Amino acid sequence: MCNVFRCCAVALLFTGSALAASHSSAVPSSVLRDPEQQKMTDCEQQATMQSLKGEDKKKFMSQCLPAQVNPAKELTPHQLKMQACNQDADKQDITGDARKTFMSKCLKKH
Structure with a gap:
């Protein structure tokens, strides 16, 4: 009786594992x-x-990620200001503390 039980348990375990494996491979990883x-x-692959x-x-990643967050969503006025100031700072290649100062002044005048 004990051997029959073990055989059935092993068969059920094997069948369950096979079903789980086939199910997980049928679902794309992106889902x-x-x-x-x-x-x-997606951004990593593009880079x-x-x-x-x-x-x-x-x-590239700092530009790619926000662009893909929700392209259909409209930006708030503050977000538009931030975007414009960041683009200006990028064009002028401003970094570090100088960028913080630039951003602060830029946001106040926009």
């Missing part, structure tokens, strides 16, 4: 991911295809 994770993966590294990759 199982959080939308934010998927956006990060890799462009062979970006270091500061170039950071700059």
